Amino acid sequence: MRALIASALAVVASNAVAQDILIRGATVYTSTAKGTLTNTDVLIRDGRIHSIGTGLAADNATTLDAKGRALTPGLFAGLTTIGIQEVSQEATTDDASIGLGAPAYEMQWRPEFDVSTAYNGRSVLVPVTRIEGMTWTVLNPGIASNGNFLAGQGAAVTLDGRQDAVLDGSRSLFINLGGQMNSHSGGSRAAQWMVLEQAVHETRNRVSDQKSLMHPLGREVFARYLSGGRVIFNVDRAGDIVKTIAFAKRYNIKPVIAGGAEAWIVADQLAEAKVPVIIDALNNLPNTFDQIGARLDNAALLNKAGVKLTFSMFEDSHNARKVRQLAGNAVAHGMPKEAAVTALTADAADIFGLGATRGRIAAGQVADVVLWSGDPLEVTSLADQVWIAGRPVDMRSRQTELRDRYFERLKRATAN
């Protein structure tokens, strides 16, 4: 470990200013049609992937011999509350959801609520997550107990620690549907569709502000999503997914299914409508009556049907790094490995409108890359070095600091 840290620090020190980096002899998961390239060099210049090939040379580059190790694009950390929720059960550290305390009969929709405005680039979760190989995430507004099934907007952020971290073009609206939302929709999932229709009606017709679901600003925001905007529908039940596809089509929404426990049942319809899905690949139990059909080969079946998908932990942003294990288990249950890596990189980027600049190791892409100690999806592999926008990440976090402090203490305590 000491050797590893030493080499990582050396890289950091020599790259305080973004400098060319040449990674030689890696197994490169490009997440492009080129697939996985063995014994390949990648040159990073000005924060971007400059070139990929063999025998690349660069005079002033810091050179690193990968010795065959895997190099992947930076992984997607899933839909999370990283930087908007420090300690889940401490309200003063939790900015992830909005609840305005209106009585239930006065349902208020706040699509203008954008949770990314609360993002803190200095959250300890940021280093904890990125040293595990995750370079970006999508901030996911939650549902407050006195909130609504429309959660508001979120957006992708880069995890390099900058404050102004939102990635252009990724902003999305989040709507949660199904039985778990009954208590936020007057007691019935039918009311969810009713209110959605009401919202569409409001944005298209004059309504009195007193009686309206949304403030004028909210209507303006919602209207944007009715002209091809990306809406993340958190929904599990097969029938509800089909209904969501139809609703989105009717109103010119670009839907993404999140949750999707039963998505495999309607995989063909998802593929036909080109609707991507974000799943927790470990979900195989009927946690709710909306998830009776949950199974471990959900990812494999969706992939086989041609559905674009990616992975996310949905309830544990502190452990967002576990997405890699989700992908690995999807492979154990039938998804091709390269497809699973692509799901965590290029497909995730495409789903959030970032594919032109992120998610692939290809010339011109932002140089978010990770060098792994072994198979990138294996639980016994670790990220040896992460680069975000071509800069090497300091591979330390509050957790590694705690570890080192007590490791030293324990070594002394157990010396005799």
Place this chain on the structure above:
Amino acid sequence: MQHAHARGAPRRSVMIPLLGILLSACATAPQSQAPTPQATPAPSTPAPYTSTYRALPSTTTLIRGATVLTGTGTRIDNGDVLIVDGKISAVGTQLSAPAGAKVIEANGRWVTPGLIDVHSHLGVYPSPGVDAHSDGNEMVDPVTAQAWAEHALWPQDPGFQTALEGGITTMQILPGSGNLIGGRGVTVKNVHATTYQAMKFPGAPQGLKMACGENPKGVYGGKGQAPMTRMGNVAGYRQAFADAQAYREEWNKYRRELAEYEKKQKDAAGNKKGADDKPPSPPKRDLKSDTLVGAMNGEILVHIHCYRADEMAIMIDLAKEFGFKIAAFHHAVEAYKIADLLAQNDICGAEWADWWGFKMEAFDGVMENLALTDMPRNSCAVVHSDSPEGIQRLNQEAGKAMARGNRMGLDISREHAITWLTLNAAKALGIDQVTGTLEAGKMGDVVIWNGDPFSVYALAEAVFIDGALVYDRKSPPAKPASDFLLGQYETAVKGSAQ
């Protein structure tokens, strides 16, 4: 999700002198072996709610040519495991198959003992997680030592089957952590049954579930009741154990008086004198104190949900004050700060590989916790789940922890790491004499993996419980094991009859 749950912990059967723990005069000899009767201060009361578990019919089986991790810290390459009459008969190389034995050629496969989870809420917080199924936390009083998890265990929880597919052959089902003292846990064999008694691990001691920190004080403090603070937490444990001590003394006094009375009766037999004496009246049974007396006697193993290092140290002092032994701290997110103290006190640390931060007391979690807990001599690191998802892949959790330890230079081998979810877990539950390793004479609880069990790609191919093949990935059951999913799953999947 985590806040409603509690942790259990393992205990060791090794008879190491219990540092500083004063066992009271009436304490029974602690636990070297499995079957201890359920604790009750009332003399000669047969243990109620007895196990009706019967091993399923099994075939003599020879698993041949596998990489065998025995659970004792040994790895045997190209190894064989022979199971006869439901028990491990031999482990080694070049074993010959008895006549009529079923031979499984296991080249390229790995074989381990059946995995053991010391901390599960399957059956008491089952799937689906509807309100009607919320049976794990009797949160009406901070001390509900009288409640038994087994009386809420729903055997139709689909999570038992999925855990089995992950190689789990034994687990402890615990009450949640909403209370200071939540009640008794039960150890079960992971067989499908209609009653919990038919799953109950024969002879396994019960557990006592206690909880430190935020959960109990949050549950009751929020209602303006005690405990509202960590001070109140500790006061609550102390009063409960003090009451149990007084209760035990009442029973001891009664027993002395009864013995005197019986002696008098015997002496007087023949001369009719003393016939007027009345026998002493037994004290009223108090089910709460019964449990705590059982814990102080060592018949019920104490498992404490506790995150912070400082709180674990306080609980160690509490155990000393009242003369009980702590089998394990569960979750123990800060065990790495006091790994030496846990080892000195012969206490297991039952932990996740990577959960942290979901509440303040989990904020200092590190991914090296298990590896550091394992570091001192005589330590007892245990991988636990507390989750219907995690229990399906304890092997992967161990893989993560092992890799972190090795990156620090701790040199943790696979044959060692497997003890975290087999032997050490069995110790924590007081069943290591009968399961937890592949040694002759132990229960035939065995898993055949399709590869290195610490890999994310590893799947259990075959699972044996007491020698019976209870899961075979090549011919999975055609119908769900759980009555809940039977018919329902098919309906959900097929929709309109097409």
